[in-house]
Amino acid sequence: MTTVTAMTAFDHAERRIWSGKAEAYAHTYARLCAHPVEDLLDAAEAGPGSRVLDVGCGSGTVSATAVTRGATVYAADAEPGMAEATRLAVPGIAAAHIARLPELPYADDTFDAAVGNFVLNHVGRPREALTELRRITRPGGRVAITIWRSPGAPGQTLIGRAAQAACLTRPDWLPALATEDDFPRTPEGLTALLGSAGLLDPECSEVTWEHRCDPDTWWAGAERGIGAIGQVLNSGGAEGLAAARQAYDDDFPVVHGVWIMSFEQEWSELKAAAGMRLNQVGGTGGTGGSGPKGAADYVIADDDLGDIGHTAFNLFNGLEQTGKHAKTASETAGAGLKGDGFDTGAAFTDVIGTWEKQVKTLLQACAHISNHLDYTKKSSKADDEWIEAQLRIVGPVAPGADGAVPASQISKYFR
Known part of the structure; x- marks a missing residue:
């Protein structure tokens, strides 16, 4: 059995955050967290006859899916309401226990697989939590x-x-x-953490998905106190909550039922993400975090540029066909919806037009990169602001949106 470990301040806060939140979670963020479940269980090789532990079971989505695969499933969650919700939601479950990482009430080598869907984000000692999952999983088993x-x-x-x-x-x-106790929340950072916990040959990959919900549903989970952001949102009482909701509503307008992120917002976030990735590049091409703060500068060789040009050429050839393949069916669907009096028909038609303009711009960029990618140079703040102004696209269905950079001007933006 496991050794008793003192809870950290982070663990105590997590217990407070999630106390009594099972129902609120089930009706809000549970659907968001359900997207990677199949991939998670594939990684664990959960199937007929396998003995699986779902730790941090939440409202039971992982457990239910594992049961349909023919696995014998045990569930555990530190929040009693979550364990009970899973027990009620999954009739075929073997047991649902109240237990927290890194102290699980199971003997060594009990399970063929142990899975945790986002549970690692909610423990005070992630490495010890993984070590505990390794302990209860048999040799040759899997932790996902x-x-x-x-x-x-x-x-x-x-x-x-x-x-x-x-x-x-x-x-x-x-x-x-x-x-x-923290670690980089990247595939590389998680791989290193898994290895440090004694797990053999760890592998990580990114899973992406498209999640759709209305603005009220997205807001509701945090408003009801789910997660750390829910605690921040409620820290100012009713007045602060109302002010935040007004800012939230102002931030993202709804046009024809489509929730739009402004160009400025998406541009700034993409820049921040790209800047972080470049500043993490190691080796001779950049400081990789080991040099002076702010000194990272991504440098690549001629061969690398040739590879980029070749990739751009291949992307052009593929996108020219695939970017248009749904056009006819989409136009028919949009016209049908519009003819039947649905507002979404008009929005669908607008989106199709914008998509075509976006594809055209990307094709032009790919062609130019393929033909003229000879060198790269360090970007400056002035360059960035100028490119932003020139490439501005005001949302996919906003009136007056330009949507594409003219072919005669594209060479100014890719040098």
Whole structure:
């Protein structure tokens, strides 16, 4: 059995955050977290006859899917309401226990596979948690987990921006993960953490998906106190919550039922993400975090540029065909919806037109890169601001949107 470990301040805060939140989670963010479940269970090789532990089971999505695969499933969650929700939601489950990482009530080598869907984001000592999962998994078995990467997708920053606009801050009782326990939320960072926990030949890959929900549903989970962002959002009481909601509504207008992120917002977030990745590049091509702060400069050789040019050529050839393949069916669907009186028909038609313009611009860029990629140089702030102004696209269905850079002008932007 496991050794008893003292809870960290982070663990205590997590227990407070999630206490009594099972129902709120099930009706809000559970659907978001369900997207990678099949990939998670594939990685664990969960199938007929396998004995699987779903740790941090939440509302039971992973457990239910594993049961349909023919696995014998045990579930565990530190929040009693979550364990009970899973027990009720999954009739075929073997047992659902109240237990927390890194102290699980199972003997060594009990399971063929242990899976945790985003649970690692909610433990104070991630390495010890993984070591515990290794302990209860038999030799030759599998441990499979998911985490949210950082920086996150644009949609994951919506409520945080609203809270910031309303001057809401993190409560004093809500600590961040201790520096010595934290790790880079990237495939490389997670791979290293898995290896340090004694797991053999760890592999990580990124899974992407498209999640759709209305603005009220996206807001509701945090409003009801789910996660750290929920605590920040509620830290200012009713007045602060109302101010954040106003900022949230102002941030992303709805046009024809489509939720739009402005160019400025997406551009700034993409720049921040790209800047972080470049500053993490190691080796002679950059400081990789080991040199002076802000000194990272991505340098590549002629052979690398040739590879990029070749890739651009291949992308052009493929995109020219695939970028248009759904046009006829989409136009028919849009016309049909519009003819039947649905507002979404008009929006669908607008989106099709914008998509064609975007594909055209990308094709022009690929062609130019393929033909003229001879050298690269360090970007400056002035360059960035100028490119931003020239390439501005005001949302996919906004009136007056240009949507594509003219072919006669494209050479100015790719040198």
